Amino acid sequence: MNADAKRIVRKCRRFAVRLKEHKNVECIDEPTIEIVLCNVGQATGFTKTELQDIILEKLPNVNLSKYIAEKGESHSFAIFGSIEHSKLFFDTYNGKATQNGIIIYMSYVTKVPSDETIYITDLPSELHILHDFISIEEEIQFLKLFDWVDECNLKNRNVKHYGFEFRYGTNDVDLKAPLENKIPEECSILWERLKEKGLIVNIPDQLTVNKYEPGQGIPSHVDKHSPFGNTIISLSLGSTIVMDWRHHSGSYIPIVVPRRSMLIMQGEARYDWQHGIQPRTWDPVIQERTENGARVRVATSDTVERATRVSLTFRETRQGPCECRYETLCDSRTSETDVAAQLEELHVHQVYEKIACHFSKTRHKPWPKVVEFMSQVQPGSVVLDLGAGNGKNILNRSDIIQIAGERSEGLLWECLGHVRDIPTAQCVRLDLLHAGLRALCADVVICVAVVHHFCSQKRRQQAIATIARVLRSGGKALVTVWAKDQTNSNYICRSGHSDQTVTTVGGLNLPVHENRTQFKHNDVLVPWKCRKVANEKLGDDEGTFLRYYHVFEEGELDSLCESEGLAVDRSFYEEGNWCVICTKP
Amino acid sequence: MKLITHNMLTSKCLKGVVTGYPLAISATNIKVTEVDFNPDFIVRIIPKIDWEVFWKAADSIGHSDGLPQTVESKLHDNNDFLKKVHRVLLEVEIDEGHLTCPESGRQFPITKGIPNMLLTEAENKFAMLLKSANDLYHEVFAPMPRQI
Numbered sequence: 158m159n160a161d162a163k164r165i166v167r168k169c170r171r172f173a174v175r176l177k178e179h180k181n182v183e184c185i186d187e188p189t190i191e192i193v194l195c196n197v198g199q200a201t202g203f204t205k206t207e208l209q210d211i212i213l214e215k216l217p218n219v220n221l222s223k224y225i226a227e228k229g230e231s232h233s234f235a236i237f238g239s240i241e242h243s244k245l246f247f248d249t250y251n252g253k254a255t256q257n258g259i260i261i262y263m264s265y266v267t268k269v270p271s272d273e274t275i276y277i278t279d280l281p282s283e284l285h286i287l288h289d290f291i292s293i294e295e296e297i298q299f300l301k302l303f304d305w306v307d308e309c310n311l312k313n314r315n316v317k318h319y320g321f322e323f324r325y326g327t328n329d330v331d332l333k334a335p336l337e338n339k340i341p342e343e344c345s346i347l348w349e350r351l352k353e354k355g356l357i358v359n360i361p362d363q364l365t366v367n368k369y370e371p372g373q374g375i376p377s378h379v380d381k382h383s384p385f386g387n388t389i390i391s392l393s394l395g396s397t398i399v400m401d402w403r404h405h406s407g408s409y410i411p412i413v414v415p416r417r418s419m420l421i422m423q424g425e426a427r428y429d430w431q432h433g434i435q436p437r438t439w440d441p442v443i444q445e446r447t448e449n450g451a452r453v454r455v456a457t458s459d460t461v462e463r464a465t466r467v468s469l470t471f472r473e474t475r476q477g478p479c480e481c482r483y484e485t486l487c488d489s490r491t492s493e494t495d496v497a498a499q500l501e502e503l504h505v506h507q508v509y510e511k512i513a514c515h516f517s518k519t520r521h522k523p524w525p526k527v528v529e530f531m532s533q534v535q536p537g538s539v540v541l542d543l544g545a546g547n548g549k550n551i552l553n554r555s556d557i558i559q560i561a562g563e564r565s566e567g568l569l570w571e572c573l574g575h576v577r578d579i580p581t582a583q584c585v586r587l588d589l590l591h592a593g594l595r596a597l598c599a600d601v602v603i604c605v606a607v608v609h610h611f612c613s614q615k616r617r618q619q620a621i622a623t624i625a626r627v628l629r630s631g632g633k634a635l636v637t638v639w640a641k642d643q644t645n646s647n648y649i650c651r652s653g654h655s656d657q658t659v660t661t662v663g664g665l666n667l668p669v670h671e672n673r674t675q676f677k678h679n680d681v682l683v684p685w686k687c688r689k690v691a692n693e694k695l696g697d698d699e700g701t702f703l704r705y706y707h708v709f710e711e712g713e714l715d716s717l718c719e720s721e722g723l724a725v726d727r728s729f730y731e732e733g734n735w736c737v738i739c740t741k742p
Numbered sequence: 743m744k745l746i747t748h749n750m751l752t753s754k755c756l757k758g759v760v761t762g763y764p765l766a767i768s769a770t771n772i773k774v775t776e777v778d779f780n781p782d783f784i785v786r787i788i789p790k791i792d793w794e795v796f797w798k799a800a801d802s803i804g805h806s807d808g809l810p811q812t813v814e815s816k817l818h819d820n821n822d823f824l825k826k827v828h829r830v831l832l833e834v835e836i837d838e839g840h841l842t843c844p845e846s847g848r849q850f851p852i853t854k855g856i857p858n859m860l861l862t863e864a865e866n867k868f869a870m871l872l873k874s875a876n877d878l879y880h881e882v883f884a885p886m887p888r889q890i
Contacts, residue, residue, distance in 0.1 A: 498863070537786025539750075556783055558746055558790075569856060580777040580832055583747045586858040591755040593850070593859035595763055598750040600790075 165252030168262050172196065176232060176264075184264035188244045190237045191269050195262040198233035199226040208235060211256075215249055223458070225272050234269045274456040275448070278410040281402055284426035286412070287354065290392065290419035295346075300394050302343055303366045303467055315368035321474055323365050327499045329384035330363060330474055340364045340471070347392065347419070347471075356421060358388045361471035369398075369434070371463040377403055377433035379486045382479035385472040389427055391420040396466035399440040403431045405485050411456055413443050416466070428483035438463055497612035504682060504705035505610045506564060512702055513567025515687045517547035524550065526731050527605060530635045530738065538600040541627060543589055544607030548572030548582075555581045562587045562594070589620045592627070599627045602634040606734070608714070609638040609706050612680070617707065618717055625721040628741040633726075636718065637736040641676045641708040645730070669703065676708045709735050743836045743857050745799050749791050753843035753850070755861060762843050764795040765850070769803050769839035773855075777832045784824045787831065788813060800830045 172195035173184035182193055197203035205224040212219050219242045226233040237243040243265070251263050291299065303317070316323075319340045321330035340361065348360055363385070367375070380389055397415045414420055422432075442459040445452065478489035488495065509516065523531075527550045534540060536556035545551065545561035546568050552559070559582040563569045569586055576582040587593055589607065602624045611617045624634050657669040670681040687700035714735045715728050723739040730736070753762030793813045800806040808826050810817070817823045841850040841857055848865075851858050 502863075537783060537790070539787075539790050555778065555780065558787065560747060560750070564860065573854065573856065580775075581746075581783075583744060584856045585743075585747060585751070586856055586860055588860055591861050593751050593753055593755045593762075595750055595752045595754070598790075 161252075165262070168252065169195070169264055172232075172262050173264055180230070180232065182232070182266060183268065184266060187265060188240050188247065189265045189267055190240055190243045191266050192235045192237070192243055192247060192263050193266045194233045194235060195264065196231060197259065197261055198230045200229055200231045203233060207255075211250065212246065214256075216245055219245055225269055225458075227270055234266070236269060272458045276410050276454045276456070277451060278404075278408045280410065280412070281404070281422075281426035281430045283422065283424035284402075284412075284430075285356070285419075285421040286414060287419040287421070288415055289417055290347075290350065291417050293417070296394050296417050298343070299392070299469070300467060302341060303394075303469065304368070317366040319364040319366070320361075321363045323363070324503070327503050328381040332474060332476065344469075344471070347390075351390075351419070351421075358390065358421070359386060359473050361388075361390070361473045363472045363474050365470045365472075367468045367470070369396075369463075369466045369468070371396075371438040371465065372436060374434040374436035377401065377431040379429075379431050380427065380472065382428060382481055382487045383477070383489050384474060386475050387427060387481075388421065388423050388473065390422075390471045392469040392471075393418050393420070394467040394469070396464035397440075397461070398434055398463060398466055399443060401433050401435065402426075403433075404429065405431075410454060411441070411443055412454075413440075425483065428481045429486060431486070497616055500612045500705055501610065501616075504703055508685065508702040508704050509565040510567045512685055512687060513547075513565055513571060516685075517568065517571040520547060520549055522549065523552065524605060524637075526637070526736060527603060527635065528552070530603070531601075534601050539598060540601040540603070541594070541599045543587075543592070543602060543604045543624065545572055545584075546606075548575040548584075550603060550605055551576050551579065551582050553579055555579065557581065559583070560585060562589075562592065564588050589623055590616060592623050594623075594627050596626050597629045600629060600632050602628055602632070604634065604636045606637055606639065608636060608717075609708060610704075612705060612707065618720065621717045621721045621723070625723050625741060628723075630741055632741050633738065634718075634723065634741075635736065635738050636714060637731075637734045638709045638714055639706055640730060640733050640735045641679060641710055642730075643675055643733045645733075667705070670706075678708075679710070680705075680707050682706075711735065743852050743855055744832060745796055745834065746787070746791070746831050747857070748799050748836075748841070749796055751841065751857060751859065753841075753846070753848060753859075755859070756843060756846055756848055756865065759843060759845045762845060764792075764799065764844070765841035766844060767799055767802050767836060767839065767841060769836045769852075771836075771838040772803060773835045773837045774829075774833050775835065777828070779825060779828050781821065781824045781828075784828050784831070785818050788818075788827065791831075796831075800834075803834070803836065805830050805834050 176182040176184060176193065176195065184193060194203070203226065208224055209221060212221055220238045221235060222238050223236040224233065225236070235246070237246060247263060247265070250261060252260060254260050318336060319338045321332065321335055323330055344364070348358065351358055369375075393414050393416050395416055397413060399411045400414045402410050402412055439460040439462050441456040442461060444455045444457060446455055447453070479487050481487055484490045531540075531552055534557055539558045539560070541560050541562060542548070542550055543562045545563045548561050548571070551561050551572070559576070559579070561572050561576060561582065561584045563572055563584070563586065566586065569584055573584050576584060589604075604620075604624055608617050608620050611620055621636070624636065628634060667680060667682050668678045670676065670683045672684060682703040683706050685702045685704055687702075714737050715725050718725055718737050718739045722742065724742055725737055725739045727738040728736070748765065748767065751765055753759055753765060756762060797806060797809060797811050800809055809830060810823070835855055836852055837855050839852045841852065842848070
């Protein structure tokens, strides 16, 4: 052994003693696949890339399988695929200078620290994952049956429905509108196989097929309680993924859902836990172990790439309020407010998104009463148009600030096209009930044909409260709503005979208004018909959409404004609308 | 989104947020478009602005140069000053980026110049629930390095 080699051995011995005493790292002479790098680590800024570069320089065929650098430590660990590789690395680089002039000293070890996350949470009760539920051949058959070429119709994934269409937004199904496509016969083997395994489930009547490309996921959610029964089953095809399960108590557990497995959720798992999939192209490798006598799940730092996954989620539809024992996530324990919010989602927000383009084409002139009101607005004023729609009431004035607040994305794009050329006009996407506007910021508010779309008295009042909140003292507002009395309007041209009703969210029964007739009820669904020319993009809905309206009685809007502390200056009827001009004291 | 709009936005609408104002700006694309200068209009608009918030916002996107931290009425006759306000208020626009709630860290995206202040249904309903899930997400997944 020459002097140089002796020096290296001496150095290594010294490091070994220090590591054993202070860091509990046992260095050995016998080669293993794990090597401790004694004088480089996270604290010295040594990275995996740097190590890989060093290896690549002289040993291009040696594979580094892992590099572990603990926080704050000036030593680190390199793990190789075989002893042959680790030995090559050791013999080539121990005591040799790197490109940066650092001499790395190393030693073999038998133990490396953990870079893993341990989860001790028990699996959700009544969650079963049956591995290899179908064979490889059956998986191919199912993929053939359900895989399809289709443009992406949901933001992050492809989806197809059988039995009943799943309504996003309200997260339920319309039991009165079953689909022609029933659950394919080929799925029957699944129920039979469950039965053989002693799991009796009712035969599902609704199927949602989701296709997830690598990188796509689904946000954490609970399948809405009331529209579906106690059992939800899901068959995974094409790719294994990790599904995250979260309980409202704070418990969290990542669970591997293998391809060709059947996942069955009932009871607590179905009603009290939320599940979701991270939008990633890879998943951590999850191992199950026993530590200190307890079964634990360990998310290792190893990863596996995802492939395209198709999931078949089978549900059994049901009617009436949910009867589960798990209140927290139950929609049947939620209040009237939620029904109103769902009704607005389905019959206001979603409709406006669908008709935005056509709606905008038929509404381009500002309403004369708005122009009259706005002509009184002093230069230098800040004007908020809340529920601005396509921005038709935003005037071409550059001596005032005009901010168009609108909830519908479709209408807002129309609006942007209109206000783009007005340098003092701006668009903001907001909701009148939770408007992100600071108090007392506006001199003037206009709110034209908006408040009649809120489904409860409380919510209409909340909308007016927003107006009152953002107005400065002395500020003025113009609010208009549709009137129940259409006697003196151009709208009426015939008398109505129809008594059609529609059952919608929350089992609510609402009359469908016959266009161009007198209103018979205060809370109605008004059809919007898109003419063929304008609706090239509309598909199967035949171009008719039902919009919810609460049509106002005389004086109703005045009392709403007064109850929120606004002083009514003027109240008038114009073309089938009730209008109020009010001042904030 | 011009800074006049930023001056009026808040995330107080989020559950548990007390003031939510001012929102922090992260801009990935800032546009500057020339707009006709109207000194009378600027003089009228200045008292409507929360000046401190306006100045800090301008500073955070690198446009506070020459803009005084406090505003005095004698400046109203100063044409250079008014021009500077005009520029930062009406000509500078955040085209892409996001706004961040100073209390919760919730981000509101700005797309094609439009800030999206909509809350999700879940934020209205299960605000607390989501918070804990989010915390977990960050604890569990954020520090995990992507292995090669």
